[in-house]
Amino acid sequence: MKVTETLNEGLKREYAITVTAAELDAKVEEKLKEAQPSVEMKGFRKGKVPMALLRKQFGQRLMGESMQEAIDGALSAHLEETGDRPAAQPEMKMTNEDWKEGDDVEISVSYEKLPEIADIDFSDVKLERLVVKADDASVKEALDNLAESPQAVTYEAKKTQAKDGDQVVLDFVGKIDGEPFDGGAAEDYPLVLGSNSFIPGFEDGLLKVKAGDEKDVEVFFPEDYQAENLAGKKAVFLCTIKEVRGPKKPKLDDELAKKFGAEDLEALKGQITERLEAEYSGASRAIAKRGLLDALDKKVKFDLPALLVDAEANQIAHQLWHEENPEVEGHDHPEIKPTDEHIKLAERRVKLGLLLADIGQKAEVKVTDQEMTQAIMNQARQYPGQERQFFEFVQQNAQFRQQLQAPMFEDKVVDHILAQAAVTDKEVSKEDLQKAVEKLEEE
Template sequence: MQVTETLNEGLKRGYKITITGAELDAKVTAKLEEAQPEIGMKGFRKGKVPMAMLRKQFGERLMGEAMQEAVDGAMSEHFETSGDRPAMQPQIEMENGESWKPGDDVVVTVSYEALPAIPEVDLTGLKLERLVVKAEDAAVTEALENLAKSVQNFEKRRKGTKAKEGDQVVIDFEGFVDGEAFEGGKGEDYPLVLGSGSFIPGFEDQLVGAKEGEEAEVNVKFPEQYGAAHLAGKDALFKCTVKEVRGPKDAEIDDELAQKFGAEDLAALKGQVAERLEAEYKGAARAILKRGLLDQLDEKVKFDLPPSLVEAEAGQIAHQLWHEENPEVHDHNHGSIEPTDEHKKLAERRVRLGLLLAELGRKNEIEVTDAEFTQAVMNQARQYPGQERAFFEFVQQNAQMQQQLRAPIFEDKVVDFITQGAEVTDKEITKEDLEKAIEALDQI
């Protein structure tokens, strides 16, 4: 086997690997000899099948395996010897594939971009500011008021009051399609909150303005994708009787409210709310500290970047931002999105810092533990209620998904490692100042 360098320009590498026909034939013969004792064919006892027949029967498949093993072995040896680490999967092509026949040499071309050598970075002298926000009484009260709204009750309005959006109407109803009542279209004493979107689109709107004791006819059309196929896309009439109109009333902020949320009393609930708020503030403050750290690291080190990684990252940034600007588009059936110079500049920063953090983590033997990975999978699985098991199985079978879950954990652990050696000053600020700092972060 012969390996010849064809390209060494910046981070770009190219090689030509020549595997002689004799080498391949020897590999195939070795495989056949290894398997021969276990093979039997009609007319021959197990282990007595002639080599010529084995070669005719299995030679072509084994030749493919021999080629792959030879190329993989050559690449593995090359990376071990050169110390190169490819930025992305190397491109491998068989140069004489169309004209190749058994006995010929195999010529393979390999090209890739090598990851750059990361220069040593001086982590001494890093100065960081950690923002600290206490949960003030006003913030706790606001959070309690929001909790009270989430468990609001409804009280009966005086007779003659017109129902408005946000009110609850208690109705009897019966639905008809083509003049015939349909199964499941009838209900009594049903409490419907107007504006909740819990009924067919357009149904609740037609009850706005209704009064207690009134009868109303509601005309709607079932959605084309409605769950009951026999009703999908059909026009329907619902005959309704409004039995009560009720107005929303927030729950009282008291011990009873606290108990609804699992707390012993109001004082305990206030403590839990304060802890949750401060945890949220701490998470936001950490994001600001991390940005400050990354800004300093970005200033400290510069090195060549693999163009393929930058291009891929710029494309991903452009695609993500396009969808944020066009939230009504949920699929990827849109035209090509070309990254701008700003996208490319941001991509260069992300790739540079990503490679730097990866190298610092490698040198300091920082790893994601099995427990940390399992916790990340569990957190992600909660987004798919009822399908957690299927999600776990998907992650087990998908190496790329595993990497996506490990990457942010690893990065945070490296950031924590660097922060431990930095000079960190705490600065107490208000919730409002923290919100302004987060807004400024998003604008960068």
């Protein structure tokens, strides 16, 4: 077997591989001898079929298998010897298309290899980490928001007309074409106007009612309503108003705290402080991560596989086109060509992706089984009642597991780098942090 380099340009490599007829024949012979003891054929005892007959019966099929194995083996040996890591599946084609049995096999193999990335000293990477403390005003604002939440608000009777945010206690009977329908009636039902818990138009129809009023509310069920027998139909609800109640904001005291699972008000304030500072820390980390990636993009330079850049640029252009044309759901649209801006963004993404992967590999960064299990469980919570089906989907879908693992691996690599970089903490206000986040989203 002979391997000859025919192209060595940047990351591009091309080789001519020749597998001799003698090598192929030897492989076929080896396979026939391996199979001979188990072959049964009429007129011969098991394992006693002559080799010439076996070759005539199975040689053609085994020739194809032997050819593929020889080529794959030659490529594997070459990659192991050179240390090349192809950026994508190598392209292979037979160059002597008029090949016939007894001829050598000539194959052309081409690929782009992944670049070799030098070790990096991160100690001269200077970053600023924004630190925000949860002040009393922020905690008070969060407490006020909790006090106004449906879980905390209570209602007391009022004599004035119902307005948005009030609670109306009513009996109602829904009818279609004058006939009541299943599930369309209730008594002493407490409905908060503006909660959008009923079909469109129902709550608006109860604005300005007072206790003792009787009112017919006319509505149309949505076309996509879950009950098909009601979808798109006109209904009239005969409503009797029992009581109109106005919202009463609770006091910021221990009783309110207990509604949210805390022992007392001070404990609730402590929980809020922790939650706020965790949110601030998450936003601060996102800003620091962007700063780190920007610094690495400027600091490190290496050749990029054109194949990966082209694929990423096409994906970016395609995604952005669909975002600008949301009415087009499929792929029946004109050809989308990446712009210079798309290509520049693709180069950054490919570069940083390869760089972080290389750093993580050298540092032996791993996503543990426990971390993956926790991530899968967190995802499963988004599908209440369908957790079992979700777990089965994850087990059977390696690509989804990879998509789940990739950002976790990236974050661990980022933490690894940040631990070595020159990071300075800077205490700022919540408003300054918000401005930094908004600037991040604009870029």
